[in-house]
Every structure is written in structure tokens, then in C-alpha cells.
Amino acid sequence: MLILVPHHAAATIRQAGPWGGMTLRGNHEDLAVIRGVSTRDGATFPVNTSPGQNLIAATGDVRASGYWYRVAPVLHVYWRQVSGRLGTRVPLSVFQEHLTSGYKKPGTTPYLALTYAPNLTDAFPDHNAPDIVAWRVGRDGAYPLNCLVEPSTTGISQIQDHWPVRDLQTAHVMLVGAGSIGSATAHALAGYGIGHLTLVDPDRLSWHNLVRHTTSRRHVGRSKVTALAEELTDLRPDTTVTPLVLDVIDDADRIRTLLPQSDLVLCTADGVAARRVTGHLARRAGIPAVMACVLQDGALGEILRLRPWPQHGCLTCRRQALAEHGGIDPEPALDAGYGTGTRHRPMTAVGPDLHLVAHLAAKTAIATLLERLGHPDQRLPGEHGLISLRRQPDCAPPFDLNRTGETRWLPATPPRPGCPTCETP
Numbered sequence: 001m002l003i004l005v006p007h008h009a010a011a012t013i014r015q016a017g018p019w020g021g022m023t024l025r026g027n028h029e030d031l032a033v034i035r036g037v038s039t040r041d042g043a044t045f046p047v048n049t050s051p052g053q054n055l056i057a058a059t060g061d062v063r064a065s066g067y068w069y070r071v072a073p074v075l076h077v078y079w080r081q082v083s084g085r086l087g088t089r090v091p092l093s094v095f096q097e098h099l100t101s102g103y104k105k106p107g108t109t110p111y112l113a114l115t116y117a118p119n120l121t122d123a124f125p126d127h128n129a130p131d132i133v134a135w136r137v138g139r140d141g142a143y144p145l146n147c148l149v150e151p152s153t154t155g156i157s158q159i160q161d162h163w164p165v166r167d168l169q170t171a172h173v174m175l176v177g178a179g180s181i182g183s184a185t186a187h188a189l190a191g192y193g194i195g196h197l198t199l200v201d202p203d204r205l206s207w208h209n210l211v212r213h214t215t216s217r218r219h220v221g222r223s224k225v226t227a228l229a230e231e232l233t234d235l236r237p238d239t240t241v242t243p244l245v246l247d248v249i250d251d252a253d254r255i256r257t258l259l260p261q262s263d264l265v266l267c268t269a270d271g272v273a274a275r276r277v278t279g280h281l282a283r284r285a286g287i288p289a290v291m292a293c294v295l296q297d298g299a300l301g302e303i304l305r306l307r308p309w310p311q312h313g314c315l316t317c318r319r320q321a322l323a324e325h326g327g328i329d330p331e332p333a334l335d336a337g338y339g340t341g342t343r344h345r346p347m348t349a350v351g352p353d354l355h356l357v358a359h360l361a362a363k364t365a366i367a368t369l370l371e372r373l374g375h376p377d378q379r380l381p382g383e384h385g386l387i388s389l390r391r392q393p394d395c396a397p398p399f400d401l402n403r404t405g406e407t408r409w410l411p412a413t414p415p416r417p418g419c420p421t422c423e424t425p
């Protein structure tokens, strides 16, 4: 059996005196969560669990009650010694003599107990026993139970000594496109600790999306951004997610007013027009844009970083420069998307390949923000990244990646004279 002790319950037990009662809620998987704690004078403390934190706390249908006691540290050393040895127990007399006060004699059915040993690390610095442990107390002795105490800190701040958490918590990224690449990109951005994420996509989740999307089946029919926002909030509560059911082309005026609040826009939407509009609006707003897509029927992943710098051309300028040098112009093919699995539009890319590109896109976005915030160790090798998902030896340079998994980074190209995006109006 496992007993979960929410942080709030542990804090009460650590402060509330020598002993008290507790109520638990459990399920039939031998799992119980502390839902209430009381003290010996009868004061009760309902245990708050953060929203969505534990399903069992809200839905468990097995109710139980028990006691908690303040104990001498050596009892937890005994707990450690008998734990993991099946059927071993601490004699009831030994359990009782280490309690400060309040001992309850077990009846015919055993009861659950938590014990709290203050000053444990001072008394036994090398023993590494937890300060709160669980027991099943019966007439034949006290059996150790597994128990998990929620730490005071969880989430992205756990890694703040090794990752610029504070810098990224104040950053804001707009993500245009919440499809197969977009959904995985959103998860990756939240995993990096982006503080604010705005999701833009007009589409609803359909059954044919499930094979490549990160969102679960129970959201079919809902708008992709709303479902994705809900799942992200559950999984990565440190990221504030704003879902917008908008189309970057039809609602370009709305997007234009929102972009200045973002530090970067990332576009994973299908189609030439959506990519061009996003690139154009970002350039006008003076913020960097990152475009991610898959080319050549799923053989090649591509990341384009478009920074609003005078020497860096836009998406169209980049494509034209490559075409002039004999490269392909893959933009028109992007209008077909990655297929729906119907006879007319076969599926051309497998989910995890798209997610690999998504993660590289998120990495590019994060590296761009961090480089600007003074983290030169995040500098990327170029502005145009290619990753081979399937070898493509006959493709024209620079798309001629010949080994699966190979990546290539290329520099930006300068703006063409007269370009309506690159030239200041």
C-alpha cells in the first residue's frame, strides 16, 4: 500500500503538536491520499490539494481514518530496517514506547498511522530515513507502509540551479498552428519553462489527427488549442497558456495587435499563406519568427529562423535565393499539409518524426530567446536548420541530406531589393 501525503498535510503534522487524527480517501489500487488532519484538541484541517494534482483525492471511493503521532527519531530507523522485508514488523510495545503521547490501541481491524520524527537528521545524520513515514498498526505489531510526502517545491523551479528558469518564466511565445508539429512544440516549450504561451489555431481535433497529435482521444471535436491548453496546464502548471481559436490569415488584424506582447512567434501551420503572413507580421512587430515544417513527403524536417535584422531576409527572400541556386522551392507542397489518410491525401509523415522536428523548433525558439538574454552557450550554428528523417540522396542542395538523422545548419540570406516584407514601409 502507498499513502500520499500532500504538502499541506505534512506541514500541519509537522506543526500541530504530539498527535491527532487523519482521514484518507483511496481506491482499489492500494493507494490512499490524506484528505484531512485533526489535532488532539479536535481542531480539523481539511487538506488542500492543488487543482488536478491527484485524481484519487477527488474520486477515490474508499474512505479510511487513522492517526498521526510525533515520535522519537530511532523509530524511523526501525521503519527503514523493517521496510522492504516482507512480513516484518515492529513489536507493538516498541512502537508505543517511542510515541510522545496519544497512543491508540488497535482493535480487531488494524488502522493506518503516520509518524513524524523531528530532528531525525540531527540524531541519525547517515541514516537517510524520511521524517514522515507510514504504518499499518494491528494487534500483532506495526507494519511499515510506503509513503510519499509531497515536497514543498515541484515543477520547473526544481532545475533552476542548472537552467535559466527565471529568464524563461517571464518570456512569452506565440505559437501559430496546433497540429501534429504544433502540439508537440507546445509541450516542448512548456517543458523548457516558457512562462507564457499563446496558442493560435482555428481547427478542431478530428479522429484522423490522433495518430500524430499529442492530444488524447477524449478531446475529439473540441478546438485543438482549447484541448491542448487544458492538457498543458495539467502537465506543466508553470506555463500560462492562452488558447485563441483564430486563423492567422483571416484574423491577421487581431494577431497583429497581439504580437508586440510576444518575444517570439513560432509557426507550425501548414500552407504557404499562413507561413508568409506569420513571417510578415513578426517582421513588422520587430520580433523573431521560427518556422517549422516537413518537406519532401516527410523525408526532411526544416526549421527557419527569421530574425528582424537588416542583413537577414524573410521567408520569401530565403526561398528565392535557394531556388536561384538550383534548390527546390518546397512551399507549394506545404499547402497539401501532411495528409489526412484519405486516398486523395495520403499520410506522408509519422508522428514521432514530426515531433522530432517540433522539438528542434522549440529548441531553436528557446535558444533564440536565451542568446538575446545573455546566454551565449545557447547560440545555434545557423538560421536555417535541416534534419533528415529519411535519406534523400537525389534532392538538390542544400536539401541533399544523405543519412537519416543528419542535421545541417545554413546561414541567412540577405533581403532582396523591393521585398514588401523586408523593406521598411
Ligand SMILES: [Zn+2]
Pocket: 313, 314, 315, 316, 317, 318, 415, 416, 419, 420, 421, 422, 423
Ligand atoms: Zn524578404
